Amino acid sequence: MNNLQDQGISGVPIEIEGVSKIFGPELEKPFRALKEVTLSIKAGEFVSVVGASGCGKSTLMLMVAGLLQATTGRISVDGKPVTKPLTDVGIAFQDHLLLEFRTAMQNVMLHADIRKLPRRQIEERAKDLFAQLRLERAMDKYPKQLSGGMRQRISLIRSLVHDPSVLMMDEPFGALDALTRLQVRMDLEALWMRRRPTVLFITHSVEEAVGLSDRIIVMSPSPGEVVDDIRVELERPRPITLGDAPEFGAYVDRIHHHFERLGVLHGMGKLPQHA
Numbered sequence: 001m002n003n004l005q006d007q008g009i010s011g012v013p014i015e016i017e018g019v020s021k022i023f024g025p026e027l028e029k030p031f032r033a034l035k036e037v038t039l040s041i042k043a044g045e046f047v048s049v050v051g052a053s054g055c056g057k058s059t060l061m062l063m064v065a066g067l068l069q070a071t072t073g074r075i076s077v078d079g080k081p082v083t084k085p086l087t088d089v090g091i092a093f094q095d096h097l098l099l100e101f102r103t104a105m106q107n108v109m110l111h112a113d114i115r116k117l118p119r120r121q122i123e124e125r126a127k128d129l130f131a132q133l134r135l136e137r138a139m140d141k142y143p144k145q146l147s148g149g150m151r152q153r154i155s156l157i158r159s160l161v162h163d164p165s166v167l168m169m170d171e172p173f174g175a176l177d178a179l180t181r182l183q184v185r186m187d188l189e190a191l192w193m194r195r196r197p198t199v200l201f202i203t204h205s206v207e208e209a210v211g212l213s214d215r216i217i218v219m220s221p222s223p224g225e226v227v228d229d230i231r232v233e234l235e236r237p238r239p240i241t242l243g244d245a246p247e248f249g250a251y252v253d254r255i256h257h258h259f260e261r262l263g264v265l266h267g268m269g270k271l272p273q274h275a
């Protein structure tokens with residue numbers, strides 16, 4: 001066991017150094033999606049990326065996952081350069097992508113089947129995750145018998161069942177109603193706190209980013225650049241009523257202020273200034 005495991009942290013560090021992405025460099029009009037992104041993410045940190053639509057958030061995530069090559073710069077995960085798709089990773093998208101002809105449990109076990117992982121051990125962990133999310137009764141149901149929030153939480157269980165050291169989520173709760181979104185946010189925090197994988201979380205919701213993150217990376221509109229790196233010093237687990245805390249409002253305002261300055265948001269009045 002290493003020191004981090006002693007502390008119950010299963011995550012690994014991610015280093016992104018001077019990473020740019022140009023789509024179609026061979027074309028007459030190449031498109032620069034990301035410009036010189038440098039980020040150092042600690043093992044077990046929960047990091048959100050917020051920014052205007054099209055600023056390159058998904059592009060960045062795909063490059064870290066090894067699914068897309070950076071044009072310049074270097075990315076390493078757990079000290080190793082990313083040169084091919086990561087395997088020790090869980091991925092969840094807005095679309096839950098559950099197979100309709102498999103039950104919830106069978107969907108979750110897909111990982112074990114594909115990756116030939118020890119089935120009994122993974123099934124135990126899956127049952128434990130279903131129980132933690134109060135979804136035991138959904139285990140043998142098919143996706144069409146479940147609500148959108150349940151389907152998304154099952155997708156969350158699937159992304160965590162193999163105990164990955166990195167969890168990547170691209171707008172996972174985008175299609176949910178506000179109440180379900182709040183529930184899933186708290187469920188995600190609880191699951192993350194148990195094993196502390198390193199999380200890269202992409203969201204359009206500033207409130208969700210503040211609710212979940214240790215750090216929030218604010219990106220400029222295309223080509224995406226890091227304009228702020230905010231450490232969120234709010235105690236965990238964060239309560240349902242977090243939105244009432246003045247510090248919460250200050251973080252949200254700070255990000256909105258960037259968006260107003262960058263022309264992503266257009267307000268009528270003046271927003272308060274933050275350091």
Ligand SMILES: Nc1ncnc2c1ncn2[C@@H]1O[C@H](COP(=O)(O)OP(=O)(O)OP(=O)(O)O)[C@@H](O)[C@H]1O
Pocket residue numbers: 023024031033051052053054055056057058059060222
């Ligand atoms: N394969 C590609 N070829 C050319 N351009 C691309 C490609 N993939 C993405 N882009 C462009 O790169 C930019 C960044 O895309 P990306 O999907 O990373 O943005 P995003 O911030 O995740 O957007 P959203 O919040 O809307 O999901 C966009 O302008 C997009 O059109």
